[in-house]
Amino acid sequence: MDIICINGPINSGKSTVGRRLAGLLPGAAFVEGDDHGAPEDAGLDTIIATALERIEALIAAAAGARVTASPRGAEDPARLAAAAGRRGARLFVARLAPPMAVALADRGGRPLSKEERERIVEMYAEGYAGPAFSDIVLDNSTLTAGEAAGIIAEALAGWRTVDRGPAGR
Secondary structure, X not given: OEXXXXXXXXXXXXXXXXHHHHHHOOOOEEEEOOOOOOOOOOOHHHHHHHHHHHHHHHHHHOOOOEEEEXXXXXXXXXXXXXXXXXXXXEEEEEEEOOOHHHHOOOOOOOOOOHHHHHHHHHHHHOOOOOOOOOOEEEOOOOOOHHHHHHHHHHHHHHXXXXXXXXXXX
């Protein structure tokens, strides 16, 4: 069993690509990382902690592959890899990294708020579009969600052939 985490800044296409990817993988289920369950007025740290706890619980109960989409900081993949390891699974991290100008554009089904735009700029400064702790980094700015999901699925297939031990990265 594999846990596939789609990372990237706000508005990079994580949920859309994650749903498409789950549809390509037999028996996989998509988990929306933004459905964190934290109170509406919670701070960012609380939201992130609550989202991680929820994803860890879903990993623990997983019967098949899980695809999750959520922005993650540098320490979070290690935490999710440990949760996957406790389940006998491995963690694959795909990072969506469109140029910042693309992420700042109203490219989804809703316009971005001022706060979201400010956070996108912060996320790029913090390296959320960089290659750290990722198995694949993909500039998906000119790709459809299906094309991006297909590229990630191919990378995942190649990654699966490398022996990392029972729960290694």
